[in-house]
Amino acid sequence: MHSYGAVPFVRIVIPFAAGILIYALWQIHVSPLLLVITLAFTIILQRYLKSNSRRLFRNLPWIGVGLNLCLLFTGNQFAYFKADINRADHFLRDSSEHGNAIVTLLEPPVEKDHSYKALVSVMYISGDDSSSSVRGRAIIYFSKDTAASHLRYGDMVMIPHRFTAVAPPLNPDEFDYRKYLWFQEIYATEFVKSGDWIKIRAKQGNRLLTLSFWLRDKCRQAFQKYIPADREEAVMEALVVGYRDGMSQEVQQAYANAGVVHILAVSGLHVGILYLVFDRMLFFMRRRKNWKRWQSFFIVVLIWLFAFVTGLSGSVIRAATMFSLIALGKNWNRSANSFNTIAASAFLILLWNPFLLMDVGFQLSYAAVISISAFVPYMNWWMTRETRLGDSLWRTTSMSLAAQTGTLPLTLFYFKQFPVLFLLANIIVIPLSGVLLVGGMALAIFQWTGLLAAYLGIAIAKLCWLMNAFILFISAIPVSVIHLGSFTWWEAALLLAVIALLTQYFLYHRRVYFYSSLVCLCILCISSSVTRIVQQISSHVTVYAFRGSSSLELNNSVNGLLLTDSSVIADMWRMKYLRQHNQWNGISNLALVGWSNDQSKEFQFNGRSSFFTDGPYFQFKDYRIARITRPLPTHIASRRLKLDAVIISGNPDITMSQLLKCYDPAQIILDGSNKFYRTKKWIHELDTLRIPCHDVMKDGAWLVDL
Structure with missing residues (x-):
């Protein structure tokens, strides 16, 4: 182990990252004046202590505390000023309610089922009689048509100024898409219909990025042309250029269950493999002392050429920076500390974009690299290897063990699952992915040869099929994944x-x-x-916020009952969320039941009757609910039925005054199957009558603990 003084960048990056975290997590901004005062106080104190001979003061770490505070405040300032939303000229601060916006596409549009998704930079906002230059990024969904399919990176487009802020998650444990976009400095979205936009100019982007995206598209075209199977083609696109939109959910889940999902995102593993390949290719340059530095230089150039071909995504830039410093430190400074080099790369990346600290890939990459640097040198002594094959297998095993050990806390926190067979999967998949990565690059380079490219494509397709079959086999084993509940x-x-x-x-x-x-x-x-x-x-009653659907869930201990529409049961993404949410909350048995207003049923939890339904009425323990889906009877009951909650579903043609003549509810819930105009009218009526109302599409899912 090395002393703390031998790793100055570690000492710098820790407080700097802490300052970024303070702003990113809680939006706490420290005044720049406090940074100036702390720095001035530290300098004055250093001069005083240097001239003061009293041991009591000289041995206290005042200077270190002051410098760490300065670094913490500096990181906080970097994060604050990096967030475009804090600038006065951000487009969301524009008060114009009508008009147009001129935007420039920052990436090639991504095709979705019903639209084209594009990341844009907002350049100008024009009102009725004025125009202003603005800044900020947004996501635009263009309605799918022929014109939208021809949009490219760098195109300048005029669209209506109808930006809406990204909504927070409406359901418990749902992925926080707003926070995810916030860390990418994206705060608004807009859907643009066909005919509502005009292309003003083309090719207004950075020329280097234009060339980068063109090269990436050429690589994808080579895979589409010479790799016959769709599944293998999608995996190669993800493996070589980081394009994952063509992959099926089944394949992605299989890779996650096997513990090898990292190979589908071009990042540290890929750059590390290429670093080793380039190092072996240029082995002859190590034989001469004066050529060693040139070897490092060429390795760095080749690494960044690969990053350039993949579109210069954030994960690739991060990995390329890290391995560039490692390559330079290896041959330019033989005594360089690996942890100091890793910390230096992290510091440079955070200077460029502080919010990358909140990126899960950033955290996992650095946790893996730090673990490999810390553990592998000691693990190499655990086993004696007499053959080159044995040495390669043990190195792969030790690196996988080290990386999994270091990333385990993050894996459990973010994904709530542990791939049990990760070691077996990685021993096979990492070498195969290395061969496929090099083969994919060769196919992209030699695609013009025709016959050679065809044979190369067939070989790659067969090898990729073998890797996919192995991963699907591993993921299908019942004990391949341990799913956890809550892990804070x-x-x-x-x-x-x-x-x-x-x-x-x-x-x-x-x-x-x-x-x-x-x-x-x-x-x-x-x-x-x-x-x-x-x-x-614990027991819960939940009404989920699913647009166009009605879903009521009742949970008791480890059992759950979901009453919902057939559209929800058929929706793969919603069912995945529901299973994951219940799993995280300890619900291991979830029964699915379709709505029925004409039957009486009794459901049991743990062998005891806990839930009864009789037409539109439900009782869960002592909690009584009515679900209104039809117009109410015209006759007035002699006594109002007292209920804990009334759920209005299916957009029935009723008024709240009619409802309150029949029922005396403590709470009225409007679920996601109602129309907006009718929901708005009901809310206005209930506000006038001072009756508690909860609109799930506005206020989020309704949850009550029993």
């Missing part, structure tokens, strides 16, 4: 502490590290047990 950020921090303390114990054999790891492990187990117990004794 502080439980991830405790697991990280356990790994770090055990590492220190095995390195230094000090019992304090071992006992400390046991304490952290006990706290982690207690936390997990308490969470599980709470889930076992």
